[in-house]
Amino acid sequence: MAIALGIDLGTTNSCAAVATPTGVEFILGSRAERVHPSIVAFPGSGGVVVGADAKRYRLTEPTSVIHSAKRFIGQNIRAPLVQLALTGIRYKVTEGPNQQPIVTVRDRRMTMPEISSHVLLYLKRCAERQLGNAISDAVITVPANFTDAQRTATKEAGRLAGLDVSRLINEPTAAALAYGFGRNQDQVICVFDFGGGTFDVSILRINGEIFEVLASDGDFFLGGDDLDRALAEVLAAECSRHLNFDPRQSPVLMMKLMMGAEAIKIHLSENDAAEGEIDGIDLPNGQVGSLPFALSRQQFEELIGGYINRTIEVTKQVIAQAGLSPTAISDILCVGGSTRIPVVRHRLAEVFRREPNISINPDEVVAQGAAIQAGSLSGAIIAGTGMGARDAVITQAHSPLIYGGPAGGRAKPQAALVRPILLDVNPSTLAIQTAGGYAERLLDKNSPIPIERSRVFTTARDNQTRVEIDCCRGESRRYSENEPLGKLVLEELPAKPRGDLKIEVSFRVDADGILHVKAADAESGQRQEASLHVIGAPTAGDQA
Amino acid sequence: MLLWARRITGMKQLTPHQLLEIAPDAGLDVAQEAFHKIARLAHPDLHRTGLDPEDLELVTTAYAMIANAYQTYRTHVMATQRLPKIDVGVEPGAANAVASANAVPATPSGAPPVTTGVAGAMSSKALIYYRKAELCLKRGDLRGAMLQLKMAIGTDPGSTFLRTALHEVEAEVLKGP
Numbered sequence: 031m032a033i034a035l036g037i038d039l040g041t042t043n044s045c046a047a048v049a050t051p052t053g054v055e056f057i058l059g060s061r062a063e064r065v066h067p068s069i070v071a072f073p074g075s076g077g078v079v080v081g082a083d084a085k086r087y088r089l090t091e092p093t094s095v096i097h098s099a100k101r102f103i104g105q106n107i108r109a110p111l112v113q114l115a116l117t118g119i120r121y122k123v124t125e126g127p128n129q130q131p132i133v134t135v136r137d138r139r140m141t142m143p144e145i146s147s148h149v150l151l152y153l154k155r156c157a158e159r160q161l162g163n164a165i166s167d168a169v170i171t172v173p174a175n176f177t178d179a180q181r182t183a184t185k186e187a188g189r190l191a192g193l194d195v196s197r198l199i200n201e202p203t204a205a206a207l208a209y210g211f212g213r214n215q216d217q218v219i220c221v222f223d224f225g226g227g228t229f230d231v232s233i234l235r236i237n238g239e240i241f242e243v244l245a246s247d248g249d250f251f252l253g254g255d256d257l258d259r260a261l262a263e264v265l266a267a268e269c270s271r272h273l274n275f276d277p278r279q280s281p282v283l284m285m286k287l288m289m290g291a292e293a294i295k296i297h298l299s300e301n302d303a304a305e306g307e308i309d310g311i312d313l314p315n316g317q318v319g320s321l322p323f324a325l326s327r328q329q330f331e332e333l334i335g336g337y338i339n340r341t342i343e344v345t346k347q348v349i350a351q352a353g354l355s356p357t358a359i360s361d362i363l364c365v366g367g368s369t370r371i372p373v374v375r376h377r378l379a380e381v382f383r384r385e386p387n388i389s390i391n392p393d394e395v396v397a398q399g400a401a402i403q404a405g406s407l408s409g410a411i412i413a414g415t416g417m418g419a420r421d422a423v424i425t426q427a428h429s430p431l432i433y434g435g436p437a438g439g440r441a442k443p444q445a446a447l448v449r450p451i452l453l454d455v456n457p458s459t460l461a462i463q464t465a466g467g468y469a470e471r472l473l474d475k476n477s478p479i480p481i482e483r484s485r486v487f488t489t490a491r492d493n494q495t496r497v498e499i500d501c502c503r504g505e506s507r508r509y510s511e512n513e514p515l516g517k518l519v520l521e522e523l524p525a526k527p528r529g530d531l532k533i534e535v536s537f538r539v540d541a542d543g544i545l546h547v548k549a550a551d552a553e554s555g556q557r558q559e560a561s562l563h564v565i566g567a568p569t570a571g572d573q574a
Numbered sequence: 575m576l577l578w579a580r581r582i583t584g585m586k587q588l589t590p591h592q593l594l595e596i597a598p599d600a601g602l603d604v605a606q607e608a609f610h611k612i613a614r615l616a617h618p619d620l621h622r623t624g625l626d627p628e629d630l631e632l633v634t635t636a637y638a639m640i641a642n643a644y645q646t647y648r649t650h651v652m653a654t655q656r657l658p659k660i661d662v663g664v665e666p667g668a669a670n671a672v673a674s675a676n677a678v679p680a681t682p683s684g685a686p687p688v689t690t691g692v693a694g695a696m697s698s699k700a701l702i703y704y705r706k707a708e709l710c711l712k713r714g715d716l717r718g719a720m721l722q723l724k725m726a727i728g729t730d731p732g733s734t735f736l737r738t739a740l741h742e743v744e745a746e747v748l749k750g751p
Contacts, residue, residue, distance in 0.1 A: 482638035
């Protein structure tokens with residue numbers, strides 16, 4: 031039986047797990063750590079180093095340590111937010127073919143999927159060593175608001191790592207699955223996923239084995255990294271005041287301040303004040319200085335207030351989109367390391383008028399959900415792998431081997447096999463450009479996937495044999511205010527007077543959240559060529 | 575399962591509620607339950623290992639069509655729920671709605687007999703504004719109600735009923751808080 035791995039491929043940290051008959055087993059790194067930094071280093075001495083070991087190179091070789099690759103994977107490098115994110119990194123990123131970002135370390139050029147594939151390969155190898163079996167299949171989680179190109183690129187990363195990606199699932203949905211699988215209840219929950227680089231909120235209805243996402247939204251460029259950066263900027267200002275030297279010029283120093291800021295942030299989640307010194311600051315005159323700091327929790331909360339307000343605002347919007355009132359939600363799951371910040375939990379409690387659920391491990395729950403889905407899709411179903419089932423496992427401990435039921439027992443094995451069904455949604459409205467620069471909606475945000483909808487197009491000129499349709503994603507009525515997705519091209523059309531040809535184009539968003547198009551002549555049913563050129567996505571010819 | 579999928583994919587002309595096999599005026603919860611019922615049987619994930627690729631594609635297409643029907647139905651219901659309910663026709667007591675919502679005792683003098691209701695007192699377009707005015711009054715937003723009533727009079731200048739209603743609201747505003 032093939033073992034399928036569930037992988038939470040995060041911006042700052044990744045985590046992997048497999049579903050076993052008695053529970054979810056986490057994949058450990060060389061120091062028995064469950065959480066692996068999503069960092070890939072290409073040290074000058076050669077080779078590729080991934081995970082906790084790669085972190086060490088951050089200070090010695092900041093330009094050859096690739097972190098936060100998830101912020102750029104499948105992105106159009108010309109997008110304004112991508113340009114902004116590029117100012118926060120120290121390695122070199124340039125524009126490659128199809129407007130995709132390319133990382134250059136010394137003379138080595140790599141696409142973002144290649145970088146992420148190193149992380150996936152590392153997790154795959156750790157898993158193979160730990161389980162003693164070859165791993166071929168995986169379920170990878172992505173932020174709920176990931177675009178088509180980002181999803182395609184993530185799948186590509188999986189393929190490069192030698193994994194057959196059987197499904198991409200949304201991170202909040204995975205968390206809900208880990209929380210609710212085996213509970214057998216009917217309830218509505220909210221998943222608040224505030225991770226290292228991205229932010230998502232989903233409202234789900236759990237109805238027995240069905241997990242239906244009612245609404246989901248988020249901000250792709252909002253995470254713990256931004257909080258660190260805000261604090262690092264303050265430290266940098268302090269530094270120029272105390273030491274008469276602006277560290278913003280120096281990549282190494284800014285990295286050091288970022289690391290210091292992260293440590294202060296974590297300290298302030300447990301304590302009311304942080305005080306100390308950041309040592310080893312190399313000054314331009316050759317001396318080594320140190321930067322004293324003192325920060326209270328309240329000061330930190332004021333500093334990050336804008337970011338937290340944004341998350342709360344999105345949360346309120348999502349509740350409204352689901353057509354619910356905050357009190358109709360019976361549990362709030364906190365996922366992602368940034369939810370450890372007390373003010374985040376406090377603000378959530380204000381919105382929902384109940385304390386958020388903090389009994390789950392915010393770093394691991396997503397990988398746990400991915401593992402359950404991986405086990406379910408590969409056919410090896412697993413009683414007792416969810417959170418709710420943990421207690422139940424004890425009483426059933428003798429029975430729930432993979433195919434359920436004790437050997438020779440009267441219970442039908444099939445009866446025990448209740449697979450979870452995830453009804454996930456399309457993260458943003460897909461639209462096409464129409465005359466006058468307007469955007470015509472094709473598929474609404476929060477539609478259940480997989481979904482298929484068809485639309486009839488026609489030609490605008492006589493004997494036209496090729497039609498190009500601009501596609502975009504976003505909520506605006508004006509095409510130019512939305513994010514361009516790519517071009518839909520219909521080719522080899524029969525020459526006919528304008529308007530005579532009716533081409534039925536069906537748009538399908540598959541269970542991975544990736545858009546596919548098919549076209550057929552509406553009258554004859556004859557198939558037409560249709561393709562969607564997605565900007566920023568890796569093209570087939572990119573890799574050797 | 576395959577029979578079901580062939581049946582669904584073969585019937586492109588069906589309306590969303592027919593595909594979901596629910597009543598045309600069923601509520602959201604009924605639609606959701608119907609969709610869950612189909613998902614429990616036909617979600618493509620349940621058939622990944624049991625069907626060959628061609629049949630799986632057929633089931634996926636059928637399921638995707640159902641998903642589209644559910645989304646269309648849900649959007650439709652949510653959109654109509656947001657608007658105030660407009661019952662054109664007999665609605666006893668509706669003529670007093672403006673008055674009672676604002677605790678003004680007088681019935682509009684120009685109001686038609688109760689049996690025909692407010693719907694008979696103005697054009698259907700004006701009625702939409704009138705309903706909005708009622709909603710404003712329920713919120714205690716007198717000025718908003720005045721605006722809506724003026725809009726109503728704009729679309730149906732001949733309605734004495736609307737003019738009377740506007741006078742009453744204006745009188746309330748003048749009284750002040």
